[in-house]
Amino acid sequence: MKICLVCSHGGHLTELLQLLPALTGHRLVIATYHSARDDQVRALAPAHFTANAGRSPWRLLCTARWALRLLRAERPDAIVSLGAEIALPFFYLGRLLRIRTLYIESWCRVASLSLTGRLVYPVADAFWVQWPQLLPICGRRAAYRGAIL
Amino acid sequence: MILVTVGLHQAGFERLVRAMDAYAATSHERVVIQRGTAAYRPRHADHFRFAPPDRMAALSQEARVIVAHAAAGTAVLALRLGKPLVLVPRRQAFGEHLDDHQQEHAHALAAGGRAVVVDHPAPWTLRQAVAAATRLPPAAGDPAPLRIALRELLTSWERTPA
Numbered sequence: 138m139k140i141c142l143v144c145s146h147g148g149h150l151t152e153l154l155q156l157l158p159a160l161t162g163h164r165l166v167i168a169t170y171h172s173a174r175d176d177q178v179r180a181l182a183p184a185h186f187t188a189n190a191g192r193s194p195w196r197l198l199c200t201a202r203w204a205l206r207l208l209r210a211e212r213p214d215a216i217v218s219l220g221a222e223i224a225l226p227f228f229y230l231g232r233l234l235r236i237r238t239l240y241i242e243s244w245c246r247v248a249s250l251s252l253t254g255r256l257v258y259p260v261a262d263a264f265w266v267q268w269p270q271l272l273p274i275c276g277r278r279a280a281y282r283g284a285i286l
Numbered sequence: 287m288i289l290v291t292v293g294l295h296q297a298g299f300e301r302l303v304r305a306m307d308a309y310a311a312t313s314h315e316r317v318v319i320q321r322g323t324a325a326y327r328p329r330h331a332d333h334f335r336f337a338p339p340d341r342m343a344a345l346s347q348e349a350r351v352i353v354a355h356a357a358a359g360t361a362v363l364a365l366r367l368g369k370p371l372v373l374v375p376r377r378q379a380f381g382e383h384l385d386d387h388q389q390e391h392a393h394a395l396a397a398g399g400r401a402v403v404v405d406h407p408a409p410w411t412l413r414q415a416v417a418a419a420t421r422l423p424p425a426a427g428d429p430a431p432l433r434i435a436l437r438e439l440l441t442s443w444e445r446t447p448a
Contacts, residue, residue: 138444147294148358155362159433163440172294177339191296192384215443217436235448239439241432244358248390263439267432268394283431285358286365 141213146172155285201226228257289349290319291360298324305407356392370419371401
């Protein structure tokens with residue numbers, strides 16, 4: 138199966154690296170932000186980079202256009218993300234393009250969900266959190282399956 | 287050596303950078319600060335803005351103690367290496383993050399005995415925390431259950447295409 142891994146470049150990427158051993162046997166493609174870690178990312182799998190969107194709605198729109206081109210070219214079977222906002226366009230486009238999506242809330246989220254998490258919850262096929270105490274404040278489809286550490 | 291990291295965040299973390307520079311002024315131990323976008327330039331500690339992952343890994347390996355903002359990056363590295371970890375949460379009120387989730391994360395790790403939290407970074411609070419962190423037994427959680435769950439989910443998706 139071809140899996141598109143989506144993450145921003147800092148801690149979210151580090152969290153994703155902890156899960157790579159679970160993905161052996163699948164074809165991977167990574168979508169992330171440009172940073173000092175570009176070479177590290179390229180060494181893992183074919184990678185696509187874009188500028189950091191942050192909270193600018195205009196740049197997030199540019200990210201969405203980039204994401205659409207990427208998904209059309211790569212045609213992944215699934216999208217997996219641990220955040221952050223770079224995941225937003227991928228999850229909504231994934232819904233439209235009938236690509237399965239898994240969102241894992243960041244390990245840093247203990248008592249509240251991220252804005253990205255709340256926004257992708259309605260469209261994600263699976264939604265996991267890394268601290269069980271988050272479950273009572275999540276929707277019923279959320280699940281706890283363990284943590285990266 | 288004490289390694290200080292504030293991650294790749296767009297917002298600066300001036301409070302931690304300043305406090306650890308003041309710490310370095312009165313410490314015999316070398317302090318290395320990854321200061322990110324902080325405008326303040328340390329005068330007593332060695333510092334740089336960002337570094338590639340292999341350099342961050344080498345510095346983490348060399349460090350006696352790691353002092354970090356309460357995010358995933360360095361904390362993962364520190365706990366995997368079994369290094370004493372001090373966490374200083376970024377706060378929304380100081381424009382250091384979009385909300386206060388780092389505080390919740392830091393205190394949850396502290397409750398599990400995996401890190402020491404400093405809410406008000408200053409040379410004396412940090413000195414106490416560094417000493418306390420070195421007394422914690424090394425403890426890293428097990429990522430295996432999450433990896434297994436991920437593998438199982440992907441396998442089930444593979445069997446039943448969308």
